[in-house]
Amino acid sequence: MFRNLLPISALLLSSALLLFAGGTNGLILPVRGTAEGFDAFSLGLLGTGWAVGYVAGCLLMPMLVSRVGHIRSFTVMAALAAVAILASLIFLTPTAWVPLRALSGLCFAGAAMIVESWLSERSDASNRGRIFGTYTMVNLVASTAGQMSLTLAPTDGHLFFVLGAIFYALALVPVAITSSASPKPLVKVRLDLRGLWGNSPVAVVAIFLVGVSNSAFGTLAAVYAGQIGLSLNSVALFASIPILAGAVAQMPVGYLSDRMDRRKVLVGIAALALVADLAFIVVSPQGTPANLVLVALFGASIFSMYPVIVAHANDHAEEGSFIQTSGGLLLVFGLGSIIGPLVAGLGMSSVGVSGLFITTVGAHVLMIAYALLRITMRAPVALEDKGAFVVAPPGRATTPETAAFASGPDVDTDSQAVGSVAGQT
Template structure:
């Protein structure tokens, strides 16, 4: 195990710093925004801004890396993310925060893609699954630790803005001084709505709804918890427990979905999420224990939906298209993530706290109804044709490179690499023809 981790330790440390800073940033803004008197609608727009920036980063980073290289691109992303959180401390206005949050989302996606591309290059086929598991655990622990850091001080001051900026900057150090060779170009994923829909209507529809529900909860859970009277420590735990529960839930959910029609599992998990939604709406708990238990149930459900959808879509995918399918679903998820915080934030401002869970409940009801309809129209995938369930982070912290890193089929991985390297070679040839003095001699 140590022999496998040492060659990628710099990348794991850089990723941990990045996610730690991201955890601080994600919780600090809604908490501090509430202190400053920002409306829930404005705070929901922070989630919308993040989603727009994140999807843009996933779509555009591969071109940037092709022009300036991995190390320079990663350094720029980390540095600009640090500037964005410091700018949020200096410009205490909703409009500025929304724009800066979008910039941070772009940088965060780009930096994560580069790290994952590097890890994918360094991982041997026989150790890829183990390295992906380690990478996922490191990111989960770092993100949770970053959120819990807010319990150690006063979010009304400048300290946590500075701390987040420090760790964004520290994230670029391991890759900047690493002696590992630069990996192959990033895999670029184009959005093909018609192709995705033909492959699996359930996956496209459900992943859009999951984007709505997960992004709404991720952006406004802290606002809800604070409004029902939870103290800062409980608010931090309230936002962290769902992520941990979602990670744990993927184990039994994955085993079950490999043994039966994944659509049945999708409906079952969505029903559990709906039960938690309705409990928040009609029970409206105010105590710490009740809220944390419901948050764990909701998180264990909603953060297990995304990998079920990806696995179901890949069951129907043609050979060699798994990366494109997973990347396309991520972009659809991002479109839903733009809508969710916007609608939920407006509802919490104009209707009340329960509006957050009316939005998530609506998304889960749509998933259940449409999946049941499609089950009556299309037979399940034969057991022999199904792939294996692959636990993946929630779409909010996934990139097209995550699919490549998680991919265990060496043939598909090699095909994706060959395509990327061919594009890279063509770009270098064009550059040599345009600038003959720079051509190799």
């Protein structure tokens, strides 16, 4: 195993540094924004901006890499991400933070796609699963460490903005000095809503609603936790534990979805998420232990939905179209991610902290209702015709290259264009 990882250690280190910076960046903004008096709607716009940038990065990065190459493109992304977080320290206003957060999203998507493309090229059928698993684990640990770093010092100064910028800058060093040959061109994915809908309507609706729910929570969880009176340490745990719980839950959820109708599995985990939603609204738990237990259940549910939906869509897709289907669904997820923080931020500004989970209730109720409707209209896929369940990084750390990495290194990237671009933002 060590021999497999040694040649890609520079890429894994770059990814870890990038995710550490991203974790720090993603948490310091809502924490500091709350302290600066930003309202929940303005903080929700940060998530919307990030999602717009992330979708744009997934679409535009292949063109940049084709023009200037992988190393130069990665250098640009890391440098601009460092500029964005430092500029957020200089301009402490929502008007500046929203476009800067969009720039961060673009840079983060672009840098992640380059690393994943490189790792995919360096793997083969004999070690791809272990390399992908190691990459996912490294990202989870680094992202969590970045979030938890906020517990080490006061957040009212410049420290964590500068720390995030330092780690963004450090992320480009291993890639810049690696001796690994540059990989094939990046995966190109276009959004074909008609084709995706014809493949699996429930996947399109569900992945959009998962984008709404998960992005709303990912953006405003720290704001919610701070407003109900949790300490900074507990706020960091409130944001981190759901992602870790989602990662752990994917294996048992995947086991179930490979052995029964994936739509029923989706309904089941959406129902668990709905229970957690309603508990946050109705019970309004007080104190750290109750909130952390409840948010772990919530995270285990919402962050295990994405791979189930992608697997269901690929069960109905034509053979050899895994990347097209997964990449298209990712962009639909991105469109939902644009809307979720906006709606939740508006809800929190209007009705208070419960507005966050009122938003997720709406998303999960609609998801359950539509999945149950489709179950009555279409027979499940036979067990022998199902594709393999592929574990995906929870949260917003998935790109089109993740699908290529997970499915295999021998992907014909020239055939990745899917239909016409529709609904781009």
